[in-house]
Amino acid sequence: MATEALGWWGVPLGILAGTLRGSVPFLLVSLGECLTEKSGKINLGLEGTLLMGAMSAYAISYLSSGIVGPTLAPWLGVLTAGIAGMGLGAIHGWLSQQPRVNDVAVGIAMIIFGGGLANFFGKPFIQPQAPQLPTLATGTWSSLPQVQSALQISPLFLLGVAIVPLMSWFFKSTRWGLYVRAVGDSPDAALAMGISIFWVRMAAIVGGSFLAGIGGASLSLFYPGVWTERISSGQGLMAVALVIFARWQPWQCLWASLLFGGAQALGPAFQSVGIDSYYYLFNAAPYILTLAIMIITCSPKRTLTGAPGALGQSD
Secondary structure (H helix, E strand, O other), rough: OOOOOHHHHHHHHHHHHHHHHHHHHHHHHHHHHHHHOOOOOOOOOOOHHHHHHHHHHHHHHHHHHHHHHOOOOOOOOHHHHHHHHHHHHHHHHHHHHHOHHHHHHHHHHHHHHHHHHHHHHHHHHHOOOOOOOOEOOOOOOOOHHHHHHHOEHHHHHHHHHHHHHHHHHHHHHHHHHHHHHHHHHHHHHHHHHHOOHHHHHHHHHHHHHHHHHHHHHHHHHOOOOOOOOOOOOHHHHHHHHHHHHOOOOOOHHHHHHHHHHHOOHHHHHHHHOOOOOOOHHHHHHHHHHHHHHHHOOOOHHHHHHOOOOOOOOOO
């Protein structure tokens, strides 16, 4: 998006545009991780899920465009990305619940496995152009093309925003939400209630991975809208820190995702007005923010606030 003609007004406009676009994968992955961690499990492997979702969505959108048309093909890619995420989630869910198996070790293995699969099967799709998801034009009230471009919103962003109140309601007001929270807070009490710890956690991990896969689709089919082997740039891992920062609450995941998306937009926004000197430093803002959050929340008293009681415990 060209914002040079707007002068310094291009900086906040560029940050706004980057926030609306860059927050989508953070939002979907963090909501998926929130669901997973509410059940007492942590899924570091969502970085691999994000890559697999991005590759699957792009590949299916490209391959199916000649069959179902360029309008439907991206949505078929999004669905495929979610299903691919569910597949990786099922593997993670089964492995992480085996006796004497560590969640972190399984997560690291799934990062390597998911990333390796995505890179292996995705090599033929690096150059071809796949049909992209449509955007919702919310800036038609302005006559400036820069404003119109900045306010183009992905339907996946609206999907993520819609999931936030639904997930919050799910945790607070439904029987299945109670099961997830019971398993996450006190597995022994859940077992005494007759709840299957294995299957509740499996469902939470698979459901969370489905959302993470869709988050990957937003990378390859919306912004930046290409498929490359390093397209995720660690966003799956940053989402884990984001969930801790959000205190395992869906609404706070939304605000934290917007914050991370805005931090990611700093570099391009300042570059648009000719500030190139600290471009790489600005690009590192999301990683610096992640490190800062981990330092701020390293206090045991703060870290445990709102955390599910069984989180991080081995079976």
